[in-house]
Amino acid sequence: QNDSRLLGTEVDTRLGVVPWDPLRLEAGYGLFVVGQGGRAVLEASGYGGRDFMHLAYVQARVIAP
DSSP states (O other): OOOOOOOEEEEEEEEEEEEETTEEEEEEEEEEEEOHHHHHHHHHHTSOOOSEEEEEEEEEEEOOO
16 A cells, blocks of 8 residues: 655764774764655554654774784
8 A cells, every 4th residue: 555665865974083093983873754655664564654763873893903
């Protein structure tokens, strides 16, 4: 019964710094604006009709030479 092919639109941003050559610190955020098709999928799955979904992360990466 889902007639819309538009799941939504996603915008991501991330920021990284390298304080020491083998170490990288990174943080990011993603925002997903749910479209009609995406909302129909979420409602059919039992997650309700959301307008926005988001994710944030922080990560540290060490690279051994």
